[in-house]
Every structure is written in structure tokens, then in C-alpha cells.
Amino acid sequence: MRSPWISIDFLGITFFNKTSSTVETLTIDKRKEERVIVDMGGPTINDAFPNLQGETQISKDFDLYEYLGDSWGIIFMHPGDFTPVCTTELGAAASLEPEFDKRNVKVCGFSCNDSSSHLEWINDIKVATGFQVNFPLFCDPDRAHATNLGILDETNKDAKGLPMTVRSVYIVKPNKQVALMMTYPASSGRNFDEIIRAVDTLQLTQDHSVATPANWKPGEKVIVNFPLSDAAATEKFGEDGYEVCKLPSEEGKDLAKHYLRFTEDPTLSNSDK
Numbered sequence: 057m058r059s060p061w062i063s064i065d066f067l068g069i070t071f072f073n074k075t076s077s078t079v080e081t082l083t084i085d086k087r088k089e090e091r092v093i094v095d096m097g098g099p100t101i102n103d104a105f106p107n108l109q110g111e112t113q114i115s116k117d118f119d120l121y122e123y124l125g126d127s128w129g130i131i132f133m134h135p136g137d138f139t140p141v142c143t144t145e146l147g148a149a150a151s152l153e154p155e156f157d158k159r160n161v162k163v164c165g166f167s168c169n170d171s172s173s174h175l176e177w178i179n180d181i182k183v184a185t186g187f188q189v190n191f192p193l194f195c196d197p198d199r200a201h202a203t204n205l206g207i208l209d210e211t212n213k214d215a216k217g218l219p220m221t222v223r224s225v226y227i228v229k230p231n232k233q234v235a236l237m238m239t240y241p242a243s244s245g246r247n248f249d250e251i252i253r254a255v256d257t258l259q260l261t262q263d264h265s266v267a268t269p270a271n272w273k274p275g276e277k278v279i280v281n282f283p284l285s286d287a288a289a290t291e292k293f294g295e296d297g298y299e300v301c302k303l304p305s306e307e308g309k310d311l312a313k314h315y316l317r318f319t320e321d322p323t324l325s326n327s328d329k
């Protein structure tokens with residue numbers, strides 16, 4: 057996570073702008089004319105997701121880490137309350153509560169609005185989508201947490217001219233590290249089936265020496281972990297436990313490791329195979 061800093065060199069002053077969550081360079085020397093935007097800061101994969109402490113529509117002293125306990129977490133960032141795409145997204149998230157429970161996942165929404173706004177909006181969501189939002193929606197009306205997370209979009213302002221948050225999703229492991237992030241622009245609603253599928257692949261690949269191929273769904277074949285040699289793969293999956301994909305680049309070579317090897321989903325019971 058990037059924290060506020062400043063550096064001065066002969067070309068200019070470079071600093072972290074906490075308001076816009078950007079790294080900016082102001083020119084002193086005329087040779088460096090442009091204002092450079094480098095990154096938005098905020099947590100990335102394997103960083104600890106910051107503990108959100110404050111208010112939700114349910115509690116005045118919410119503590120994200122306490123709420124998540126030993127569960128996995130999904131934190132959805134929303135551009136704002138009473139916006140059309142977000143309304144459908146929160147309904148979709150609420151409809152998937154049994155799927156999240158099955159996977160030991162707790163969900164938390166987030167927007168730069170207060171709890172009375174969240175409560176009023178939740179009524180609209182119920183009417184619009186048929187689903188009741190029971191999970192907490194974190195309140196960040198002064199944008200302090202959004203700034204720290206680096207999720208404010210300067211190109212997308214609300215009616216007051218303030219930047220709205222981008223549509224980010226963080227999937228957080230039980231140890232509070234970020235396992236996966238996705239970020240969508242305000243105009244594109246997220247695919248909640250994909251979010252569930254992402255949890256399935258994260259949980260599977262954490263527990264087994266496998267990776268999941270494109271568009272994988274539970275029960276389909278998985279990839280033997282790339283770092284495993286063929287000997288190690290045989291030890292792990294058995295003599296006939298995986299298939300090597302015959303590839304032109306490997307033809308005629310005596311290799312200790314073939315790079316594309318498939319095996320059964322290790323969570324399938326023998327009767328499912």
C-alpha cells in the first residue's frame with residue numbers, strides 16, 4: 057500500500073496526492089513539462105486488505121477484520137448509492153447469499169455515502185430486484201477510506217463534483233491478504249457468476265497443487281501446477297494421474313517437465329469421475 061511521500065530531484069517535485077490517490081510530478085525544470093500519473097496506490101494482490109473500521113447501515117462500530125473472522129471476504133466497491141448499475145449489482149450479490157455461505161465467504165459493500173442513504177437505497181434494491189441486502193454496506197461519506205484504497209476516479213464525478221469510487225472487487229483470504237482484484241468502470245456491471253467462480257478457483261488452487269484453465273468450472277479438468285516436475289506430479293497424482301498435452305515445441309525432447317498437463321478436479325469424489 058502506498059503511503060504519502062514526497063521526493064525532490066532536479067527535474068521536479070514528485071509526490072503522492074492523497075486526495076486523488078495519484079503519484080504526480082510538478083515541473084521545476086522546463087525539460088520535464090508533463091504531469092505524470094503513475095498509479096492509483098492502494099492494495100494489490102497479496103497485500104493485507106486494510107481493516108475498514110467505522111459505520112455500516114447495521115452498526116456504528118463496524119470492524120471488517122472482526123466481521124470476516126476466519127472466513128474469506130468479498131468487498132465490493134460501488135460508485136454511489138441510488139445509481140442504476142449498482143442497484144442491480146447489490147440485488148445480484150444479495151441473491152447469491154446461499155452460494156457465499158456454502159463457500160465460507162462473507163460479503164461487504166462499500167460506497168462514499170452515509171448509513172441513512174444506504175438504508176433508504178436498500179429498500180429500493182428490494183423492490184427493484186426482489187432481494188434483501190443483509191450484508192453490511194460500509195459508509196465512507198468523507199472518502200477517507202476510498203482515498204487510502206486508491207479507488208477514486210477523477211474522471212467520474214458525482215452531482216457535487218466529487219470523484220466516485222471505481223467498481224472494484226477484492227476477494228480476501230482468511231489471513232486478510234488480497235487474493236484477487238477486479239476493477240470495472242461505472243458503466244459496466246460485474247458478472248457475479250464470475251465472482252463465485254473466482255472464489256472456487258482460489259479455494260481449489262490454495263488447497264491443491266493445481267491451476268485452473270480458462271473458463272474452468274468446478275468438476276472440469278485442472279492443470280498440474282507448473283513448477284512440479286513430471287516426477288513430482290507422478291508422486292502427487294499417481295502413475296496415470298495426469299495427461300501430458302503433446303506440443304510441437306516439446307517433440308523429441310527428453311524433458312523433466314512438460315508444461316501443459318491436465319488432471320481431474322481433485323475435489324471430485326471417485327464416484328464423480
Ligand code: BEZ
Nearest residue numbers: 135139140141142242243
Ligand atoms: C451506476 O451504478 O449505474 C453508475 C454509477 C456511476 C456512474 C454511472 C452509473
